[in-house]
Amino acid sequence: MEFGPSKxxxxxxxxxxxxxxxxxYRRLLFIPFSIMFIFAVSTNFALVFVIMRQxxxxxxxxxxxxxxxxxxxxxxxxxxxxxxxxxxxxxxVWPRELCLIQMxxxxxxxxxxxxxxxxxxxxxxxxxxxxxxxxxxMSFTNCMIATGIIVIRNMLIITAMVALVGxxxxxxxxxLYHVHxxxxxxxxxxxxxxxxxxxxxxxxxSFCVPTIDCVGIAFSYITIFFVIFQSASGESHSKAISxxxxxxxxxxxxxxxxxxxxxxxRIQSGLTSDQRILISLGYLLVPGICNPVIYGIxxxxxxxxxxxxxxxxxxxxx
Numbered sequence: 164m165e166f167g168p169s170k171x172x173x174x175x176x177x178x179x180x181x182x183x184x185x186x187x188y189r190r191l192l193f194i195p196f197s198i199m200f201i202f203a204v205s206t207n208f209a210l211v212f213v214i215m216r217q218x219x220x221x222x223x224x225x226x227x228x229x230x231x232x233x234x235x236x237x238x239x240x241x242x243x244x245x246x247x248x249x250x251x252x253x254x255x256v257w258p259r260e261l262c263l264i265q266m267x268x269x270x271x272x273x274x275x276x277x278x279x280x281x282x283x284x285x286x287x288x289x290x291x292x293x294x295x296x297x298x299x300x301m302s303f304t305n306c307m308i309a310t311g312i313i314v315i316r317n318m319l320i321i322t323a324m325v326a327l328v329g330x331x332x333x334x335x336x337x338x339l340y341h342v343h344x345x346x347x348x349x350x351x352x353x354x355x356x357x358x359x360x361x362x363x364x365x366x367x368x369s370f371c372v373p374t375i376d377c378v379g380i381a382f383s384y385i386t387i388f389f390v391i392f393q394s395a396s397g398e399s400h401s402k403a404i405s406x407x408x409x410x411x412x413x414x415x416x417x418x419x420x421x422x423x424x425x426x427x428x429r430i431q432s433g434l435t436s437d438q439r440i441l442i443s444l445g446y447l448l449v450p451g452i453c454n455p456v457i458y459g460i461x462x463x464x465x466x467x468x469x470x471x472x473x474x475x476x477x478x479x480x481x
């Protein structure tokens with residue numbers, strides 16, 4: 164039930180009604196999304212397990228790969244279970260408090276995606292461009308300091324952004340045509356009742372984080388490839404190109420899907436609401452599906468350690 168604008172009234176529940184245009188076929192989406200959920204969580208868990216188990220993979224680069232796998236697990240677990248429940252049961256109501264909690268964890272996890280990719284770029288920069296000083300710059304102490312700064316920065320930005328949404332009143336509508344509580348759409352619901360300028364500003368600041376990271380990534384890899392192609396060819400030359408290419412594939416997938424999702428809700432286009440939802444889900448889910456496959460296939464060390472673990476498990480079974 165919807166109410167007209169009122170200074171005192173605010174909705175305490177939201178109705179997330181994504182894909183309702185499919186009508187009776189909506190429930191069929193449960194199958195592909197459940198497959199995506201199982202695949203993303205299981206493959207990323209396997210990636211984390213392999214890296215944590217093998218001491219030879221306890222270097223900064225592989226720890227960062229482990230972190231990005233954890234982020235992908237977190238995003239999938241924050242978004243898909245509620246979507247699958249809605250598709251299976253037809254229940255679309257979502258309490259406001261749970262909506263804000265979901266918004267916090269999704270945006271907080273996503274805020275680390277570009278930062279981790281930037282960390283990988285920095286790691287490769289020192290490994291290739293300054294190999295003699297690599298251990299000094301990428302020491303355990305320096306990595307912990309950098310991690311602490313990043314965690315605090317992202318926590319402050321995302322907490323402030325979600326807290327500002329928590330102060331808003333939703334006196335006009337509580338129907339959100341989406342499958343999760345996306346910040347931009349939730350703020351738009353409150354715009355008839357509140358001045359949401361500060362909320363849009365907070366969202367813009369949070370978007371500046373991956374933008375700054377992207378600039379750092381671009382600078383790092385331009386320098387890296389300049390150094391690679393200036394150096395003599397050989398096995399180390401080919402290995403450096405292979406490693407950097409793997410990272411660039413992941414970077415392109417992450418930034419392409421995020422940019423398309425960002426623009427889909429902010430520019431006028433012929434996209435339907437369901438198409439916008441699919442684009443948004445692509446930004447959240449596609450990296451989590453592709454990353455473990457890319458790292459598992461293209462990264463020789465991870466691939467070898469994974470095969471080694473499989474062989475040990477087969478021996479133990481006998």
